[in-house]
Amino acid sequence: MIKGAYAPVISGVKTVLSCAALAAGMAVPAMAKMAAAPASAPEALPAxxxxxxxxxxxxxxxxxxxxxxxxxxxxxxxxxxxxxxxxxxxxxxxxxxxxxxxxxxxxxxxxxxxxxxxxxxxxxxxxxxxQPTEYALFVRQPEGMTASVTKLDDLAGKVIGVRAGFRLPDAIAAGAAQGRWTLAEVPSDTANFQKLALRRVDAVLADSSVGLYTLKQLKLADIRRLVPPLTRFDxxxxxxxxxxxxxxxxxxxxxxxxxxxxxxxxxxxxxxxxxxxxxx
Missing domain, CATH: 3.40.190.10 (Periplasmic binding protein-like II)
Known part of the structure; x- marks a missing residue:
């Protein structure tokens, strides 16, 4: 038992220490829960x-x-x-x-x-x-003959076959708007190259890889791709x-x-x- 003038002081200290211990005891479980809580999961992807x-x-x-x-x-x-x-x-x-x-x-x-x-x-x-994409012009050039078309400007007054819905290179679109050449839309690349082989169009605008693959499948040997491509984009x-x-x-x-x-x-x-x- 504590007596005398120091009793209230010591008693107060004991009370403060008791409260602090209680608070600490309550904080530990709370902190443990916070530590155990998982970080916010990334948004789920569709199945x-x-x-x-x-x-x-x-x-x-x-x-x-x-x-x-x-x-x-x-x-x-x-x-x-x-x-x-x-x-x-x-x-x-x-x-x-x-x-x-x-x-x-x-x-x-x-x-x-x-x-x-x-x-x-x-x-x-x-x-x-x-995929990266190159759009290029394809023209007729029989084996051993000089090409009549070697660049875009050579197509003035002629017909260029394009696939419907294609994003036209600026140079092609501008020339068509100015009436320098005519665009003939077709639903497929196969139809486009068949028309070129039959001389129904003077050139074909196509994705480079698609054009080369299509020519291989159709076994069309007298058509070549002009370089460099007109445009390239992703x-x-x-x-x-x-x-x-x-x-x-x-x-x-x-x-x-x-x-x-x-x-x-x-x-x-x-x-x-x-x-x-x-x-x-």
Missing amino acids: RLVCHDDIFVPYVMLNQGHIEGLNVDILREAATRLGISIEFRVMPWRRLENELAKPQGSVDCAFAMSRTPQREQYLEFGKAPL TYLVFRKNAASPALAAAFDRELKRMRQDGTFARISAAYLGVPTLEQ
């Missing part, structure tokens, strides 16, 4: 994804009703690595663009789209391109903008980069083109 593109040999092809192709194989591999079941559907290019632009359109994923300010308003573009996998689209685009970016690094891109490309993609 299934439906992606659209037009037929664009050899990137997207129909083989007895089955969709296959260079870009199809690349995206299927990336989706598998992400644990996503991906389904591919084909849609004419103009309809596809219209559906993507609608606020309540039926398409949430598409490829391979070039980046434009207008499209960026309603589409989520990743940072890793799916194309991307895109998603309709919503709360989940940034995480989805970032996830595919990550896997596409890894596939370039581990040689998967080059391997898939060589299976279709016999050579790596333009970027390799």
Whole structure:
């Protein structure tokens, strides 16, 4: 028992120490709970994804009703690595663009789209391109003969075959607007090159890889590609903008980069083109 003048002081100290101990005891479980709480998990990716593109040999092809192709194989591999079941559907290019632009359109994923300010308003573009694209002119040049067309200006007054819905290089679009040449739209690259072989058009504008692949399949030997290409740009996998689209685009970016690094891109490309993609 504590007596005398020091008793109240010591008693007060004991009270303060008791309160501090109580507070500390309460704080320990609380801190333990905070430490045990997991960090906020990244946004979950969808289990299934439906992606659209037009037929664009050899990137997207129909083989007895089955969709296959260079870009199809690349995206299927990336989706598998992400644990996503991906389904591919084909849609004419103009309809596809219209559906993507609608606020309540039926398409949430598409490829391979070039980046434009207008499209960026309603589409989520990743940072890793799916494919680089070169647009070049193809002209007739029989073996042993001098080419009558060696550059774009040589096509003044002539007809250039273009695939419907193509993003035209500025030089082609400007010349058509000025009436320097005429553009003839066709639904497919195969039809375009067949018209060129039959002299129904004087040149064909096409993706370089697509053009070379199509010529090989059609066995057209008297058509050559003009160099350098008219333009070069990247194309991307895109998603309709919503709360989940940034995480989805970032996830595919990550896997596409890894596939370039581990040689998967080059391997898939060589299976279709016999050579790596333009970027390799």
